[in-house]
Amino acid sequence: MIRVLIADDEHLVRSGLRRILETAGDIRVIAEAGDGSAAVAATARHRPDVVLMDVRMPGMDGLTAAERIPAEAKVVMLTTFDLDDHVHRALRAGAVGFLLKDTSPRDLIAAVRTVAAGNALLAPTVTKRLIAHYAEQGPAGTAAARRRLDTLTYRERQVVRAVARGLSNAEIGRELSLREPTVKSHVSRALAKLGLANRVQAAILVHTADPAGEWRP
Template identity: 75%
Template sequence: MIRVLITDDEHLVRSGLRAILEANDDIAVVAEAGDGAEALSAVARCRPQVVLMDVRMPGMDGITAAGRIAAASHAPEVIMLTTFDLDDYVHQALRAGASGFLLKDTPPRDLAAAVRTVAGGDAVLAPTVTRRLIGHFAERGPAGIAAAKTRLEALTPREHEVAVAVARGLSNSEIGRALGMRETTVKTHVSRTLAKLGLSNRVQAAILVHDAGLV
């Protein structure tokens, strides 16, 4: 059972998201929060695996809360929710450690699939809007590209291939098929890559590869 925390300042939105998620036998909504501060308390109290976090809320916004959650030990995965497909602030949350983002009009089946995806260790990178956002905010100036490439030099050739595949939005199973590896081996390479680069999740790795101009 995947434990989910829903954070949004609108009660009707939270109720709608709860109804969508709890229609799935493998997902349970363990708590709701109306702002970022409440979300931090709920994470400590209920230990969800996935947090759905609205970007714009009064008090502590979703970006600040996502960063604090991602920085904690044994942190749950955070999916940002936004009304706008190119919200000016979402990239900050992605760099801070959120596992991706969804639009609030995402179809119910896709929302549940996204929760399963991040709970399984993948990022929500498949939607075109997410790829466009990461590409839009990637730092591709000469200095940014050089710095990103220098960081990636810490990787082995195989880890480098895996990192580029992650940046292209491939899941572990898709990377395994593309590179001729078992899925468990891919997971090992991803974990080692994140550790070497000092990153918390796949989205941050994808952004770094984009910053290096490799995708």
């Protein structure tokens, strides 16, 4: 069972999200919070697998709260706007996902399952803008990103490139003929070598190194 905490300052939003998620069968909403401070406290108390966190809340906002939540809880930011400054700060805070509030019920449930399984996600519009942003860093940014990726082994580079394509560990394993635990180990080692917090940050690094989609391990 996937344990979820919902943090949003609007009661109707929290109720709606709860109703959607609890139709899934394998997801249970264990707590709700109306602001960032309450979300941090509830995370420490209930230890959810996934936190759905609104960006804009009174008092402590969702971005500040995300910075204070341990990495064991996978934070997915929710907002009505795909604002670049929010996305960048959320990723620096260690959030593993970013969804717009108009995400369909089916996609919301899929998103929770995805991050609970250890994968990362971004709404398609957010992904496009991130890739465009990092592609604009120019040759110096591309060269620096490639130097970082060159510190990885050949297999780690293969795995990280697959992560950047949005593949899960199971999908990477099938593509590279590796056992899923082996893929997980490669991902963990690569993130540690690169000094990255999660798979989203790894994907951004690959896109920075490969704005034209031509880089190969």
